[in-house]
Amino acid sequence: MAKSNAENSVSVLVVCLGNICRSPMGEAVLREVAKSRGHDIEVDSCGTGAYHCGEDPDERTVATCRKAGLCLHPFRPLEREDFDKFTHILAADTNNLRNLQSIAPKNSSAEVRLWGSYLDDKPIPDPYYGSSGGFERVYEQCVRLSNAFLDDVFGKPKPTSGL
Numbered sequence: 001m002a003k004s005n006a007e008n009s010v011s012v013l014v015v016c017l018g019n020i021c022r023s024p025m026g027e028a029v030l031r032e033v034a035k036s037r038g039h040d041i042e043v044d045s046c047g048t049g050a051y052h053c054g055e056d057p058d059e060r061t062v063a064t065c066r067k068a069g070l071c072l073h074p075f076r077p078l079e080r081e082d083f084d085k086f087t088h089i090l091a092a093d094t095n096n097l098r099n100l101q102s103i104a105p106k107n108s109s110a111e112v113r114l115w116g117s118y119l120d121d122k123p124i125p126d127p128y129y130g131s132s133g134g135f136e137r138v139y140e141q142c143v144r145l146s147n148a149f150l151d152d153v154f155g156k157p158k159p160t161s162g163l
């Protein structure tokens with residue numbers, strides 16, 4: 001089915017450091033939450049660091065997403081062209097945001113923001129050095145952030161009848 005004009009004009013890049021924990025999970029969750037709200041938008045993710053070049057996402061990220069039936073892609077680095085390609089670039093934390101702001105071409109039209117700025121201004125904590133519980137918490141945070149982002153871009157969904 002063809003995307004509506006509003007959806008054609010929204011494309012989102014979720015960015016973290018390694019692109020093996022937060023941003024691949026955020027990408028998959030945002031795409032799924034958007035779909036469940038009736039929006040077929042383009043979503044991708046990447047990392048600002050190249051520590052995990054060519055690697056698949058962290059196995060804890062994969063396990064958490066698999067429970068929700070979500071698939072993930074291998075690491076991909078941030079590229080200059082991303083600032084032209086995407087309408088919204090969402091940083092997982094303030095370090096990622098600063099990196100993005102320092103790299104962004106002056107004429108970039110992309111809206112570069114902390115993802116948390118759509119909800120509570122909180123960063124997504126890096127779960128890499130913690131336990132699997134941290135990955136579950138990141139998943140739940142990504143669901144909340146996805147809804148907050150979509151509320152801002154498309155408006156809040158209409159309440160369904162209470163019948």
Ligand code: 4NP
Pocket residue numbers: 016017018019020021022023051126127128
């Ligand atoms: P991510 O987590 O940025 O959420 O993918 C990290 C994964 C690996 C490393 C840092 C953060 N690392 O330094 O290897």
